[in-house]
Every structure is written in structure tokens, then in C-alpha cells.
Amino acid sequence: MSSTELAVVPLTGAQKAAVLLVQVGQENAAKVLSHMRPAEIEELTAELLRLRSVAPEIAGKVLEEFHEMIVSPLRGGSGGLDFAQALLEGALGADGAAAVLGRVAETQHIAPFAFLHQADPQQILTFLTGEHPQTIALVVAHLRPDQSSMILSGLSPEMQADIAYRIATMESTSSEYVRMVEDVVQRRTSTVLQQKNNTAVGGVAPLVEIINRADRGTERSVLEGLAKLNPALAEEIRALMFVFEDITNLDDRSIQLVLRGVETADLATALKGVKEVVRDKILRNVSSRARENLLEEIEMLGPVRMSAVEEAQSKIVTVIRGLEESGQIVLTRGGDDDFVS
Numbered sequence: 001m002s003s004t005e006l007a008v009v010p011l012t013g014a015q016k017a018a019v020l021l022v023q024v025g026q027e028n029a030a031k032v033l034s035h036m037r038p039a040e041i042e043e044l045t046a047e048l049l050r051l052r053s054v055a056p057e058i059a060g061k062v063l064e065e066f067h068e069m070i071v072s073p074l075r076g077g078s079g080g081l082d083f084a085q086a087l088l089e090g091a092l093g094a095d096g097a098a099a100v101l102g103r104v105a106e107t108q109h110i111a112p113f114a115f116l117h118q119a120d121p122q123q124i125l126t127f128l129t130g131e132h133p134q135t136i137a138l139v140v141a142h143l144r145p146d147q148s149s150m151i152l153s154g155l156s157p158e159m160q161a162d163i164a165y166r167i168a169t170m171e172s173t174s175s176e177y178v179r180m181v182e183d184v185v186q187r188r189t190s191t192v193l194q195q196k197n198n199t200a201v202g203g204v205a206p207l208v209e210i211i212n213r214a215d216r217g218t219e220r221s222v223l224e225g226l227a228k229l230n231p232a233l234a235e236e237i238r239a240l241m242f243v244f245e246d247i248t249n250l251d252d253r254s255i256q257l258v259l260r261g262v263e264t265a266d267l268a269t270a271l272k273g274v275k276e277v278v279r280d281k282i283l284r285n286v287s288s289r290a291r292e293n294l295l296e297e298i299e300m301l302g303p304v305r306m307s308a309v310e311e312a313q314s315k316i317v318t319v320i321r322g323l324e325e326s327g328q329i330v331l332t333r334g335g336d337d338d339f340v341s
Helices: 013-024 025-031 038-050 056-065 081-103 121-128 133-142 145-155 157-170 175-189 204-213 216-229 229-241 244-249 252-260 264-270 277-282 290-299 306-325
Strands: 172-174 196-198
Touching: 013 025, 013 038, 013 056, 025 081, 038 081, 121 133, 121 145, 121 175, 133 145, 133 157, 133 172, 133 175, 145 157, 145 204, 145 216, 157 204, 157 216, 172 175, 204 216, 204 229, 216 229, 229 306, 244 290, 252 277, 252 290, 252 306, 264 290, 264 306, 277 290
Parallel strands: none
Antiparallel strands: 172 196
């Protein structure tokens, strides 16, 4: 269950047991745990840590299933770390309690907004429509890239650029704030969505992953919008979307088209210090004479500053992007493209 108050939903056996332990009190619960196997104790402890509060109606339903144990009026209660620790210490002692809590804590790092990871992106988009852009950016940054790209595609061009900018510049957000927004979203979407320290969110890298999986129209719209908001950021993202080494993914015909628009001096500089697979891919796509001239020029360059190499590689990437935008070559993006016959 989530950290919010238990709602009227089907509970697992472990969740019911956790609710029951809260109802019978620490002393009685400790006696129950003392008769359980270690694996069972750890499973219950995990549920108790997630169980922050229990609504009276839920407590009643659970106690009805264990009617022979009802000895007091129905009441709510609370679980959490304090209850779990006191309970375990009563059953296992301080050292035993610390060991169990330590092992359970290692398994409790649940990603924020994980409850949305199996939801239909269209449903998420419907819910997010009208929300504050910062809320949308926070949610989208935590979703799977394929979900995020579909949601981004469904927004207006202006909103796409705004959300992309917020994700790229978000960097990190306090865990408490992320969880607060998560709780609000989960409560508000519980009847709408069908489920199929600092928390790092957003940044340029996840935005590039999202854009790489979006359609070309959305990609172009986002980058053009970002260029108006922050030209330097837009160019940084463009550079990350296709790096020089990715030239090995191009077919021979595409590489030959690229090389026609590249100066030999730039190509020689760009190939300084690259992996053999990159150099071989280039050399296989030039004539024998051109290959000899290119290798000779690379040798004559001697040591070259890394900044000069990166500048030369950037020029070639610019040529590649230009050929792609004109439709002369096709780049595979996101690792999910398939060819159809």
C-alpha cells in the first residue's frame, strides 16, 4: 500500500496481518511475532513500515475476519517506524530488531510515482491537463521514457517547450516535496487511472531520453521551443541526441553522403583518438586514394587538443543533422526503431 491512509481496496494477507497487529497493541503483537519465522517477520515489518494510518472502517473489516480476536471497540491506529521498532524489540530484542529493520530498509526504496508506471499514458495526460506546469514536469520526469514521450506529444507546442525546459533545469527536488506531490496525485487519480534525503529528478539526460523516443514532429517542436527559451540548453540537448561515435550506426550510403559535406581537415581532426570501430567505419567508405590522404593527414597532425577534436566532431554532427532534417538520411533513435518491408 502507499504511505497514504488505507482506502477501501482489497488487501493482501500480509496487509491484513499488519492492520491486525496495529489493532492488538505492541505487547500482544510482539507475542504474535515471537511465534513467526524470520521471513514472515520481515514481510510483516515491511507492511508495517508502509502502513502510516488505518481508517476505522478498514480496521473493522479486518477485525471482522478475525472476529474471535475482537476484545475492544473498533478503532483506527497507526503503524510506521516507531511502532515497527517497538514491536520488533519486544519480540526479538534490540539487536534482532535492528537487524530486521536494516534488511527491510534495503528493499523499501520504491521509486516515486511508481503507481503510474503501468498506467495508460493517455489517461495520465487527461489527468495532467490543466495542472500547473511544474507538477506536470515533476510527474513526467518520473515516468518511463516511453510514457513520458507519449504524454509530451499530446501537449501543445508551447506547453511541450515549457515542460521540457522545466525537466532539463529541475536537477534535484526534496524527497519530502516529491512524496507530497505523489500523495496528492495518487489520491486524485485513484478512481480515474487504470493500472497496467534528495531525490534526483529531471535534468538534461532524461529529457534527451524522452525526446529520443518521441516522434519527429514532437522532437522538432520541443527543440524549437527550447531554442526560444534557452538557446544554449537547446543546443546542449541537440548535441546529446546524436554524438559523433553514433556515426557507426549509419549505413554506408548515409556515411558517404555525410563525407561529401565534410572538409578533409575537419575529418582528420575528428578521427584523432577515436575508437578503431569508428575510424574503420569511415575509412571503409572512402576511395583508396582518399584513405591514404586521410591517414597521412591524421599522422601529420600530431598531438591535437581535445577541444579541437570535439569542435571538428561537432561540425560533422551538424552535417549529419542537416541531412536528416532534409530527409536524405535516417537516424535510429531510442533503440526501439524497427524496419518494415
